[in-house]
Amino acid sequence: MAALLDVKDLEMRFGSRLIQRQVSLTVERGCIFAVMGGSGCGKSTLLKHLVGLLPPAGGTVTYDGVDFWASDEAQRRQLRSRFGMLFQSAALWSSMTVLENVCLPLAEQTTLNAKEREHKAREVLEWVGLAAYADFWPADLSGGMKKRAGLARAIAGEPPLLFLDEPSAGLDPISSRRLDDLILDIRERTGAAVVFVSHELPSLFAIADDSIFLDADSKQPIAHGRPRDLAGTADHPTVRAFLHREVPPPSPNETVST
């Protein structure tokens, strides 16, 4: 059976500027996959190539054997309807209540009627601990609650694949831990695979089954594997520095003063 998501030899560029090349990864059903790397190495850009927001300069992104970027617009729309997404800002509609925000993708992605949509949205808000906040406006939620509401919206249609860009950025350690537990719980309940970008070591070690590390200097991946394992086995100094929070080694382009 084809992998849920298979990325081969992706090349990422903005104009003539190379961001990453030779990016290959596979995500199987139920896998929690992390995208790691220093600031500006191309993690968010990779996510945009994967969800169909930005065409890559080369390589393939295949879902269940279907080549996304070689598909026509109708096929792409159909593939996109299987993704749940949470970008950094949570991007809730400010003029809609929390409940209305969660109902919105259900109207777009499912054939449920209005009553069924509301029932499902309330159930999902219960999962993320926001049942009592259904009628709140996004502006009246804390940062962590907004993330959880964004996650509720992303998972409401029970998509087989979730993309989360730095879901715990800006959260205190307890809220961050809660979000990790929630992601594990969602995988357990729905069987979804999760691709997430994160700098947070506790999250990476607690929930990621597999990962790729994008290097800003060589502009290519320099490690693959479970972050917890890589912390012990990676021999590239940049990966070790990231996973052990050491001062990174100077890049080849930097002059070191003595």
Ligand SMILES: Nc1ncnc2c1ncn2[C@@H]1O[C@H](COP(=O)(O)OP(=O)(O)OP(=O)(O)O)[C@@H](O)[C@H]1O
């Ligand atoms: N629309 C764009 N046009 C041109 N360059 C861009 C564009 N978006 C991002 N870049 C550049 O591409 C590189 C990768 O950006 P990206 O946001 O993917 O990095 P990142 O790894 O997610 O960074 P961070 O961890 O800081 O969020 C950066 O140098 C950025 O300046």
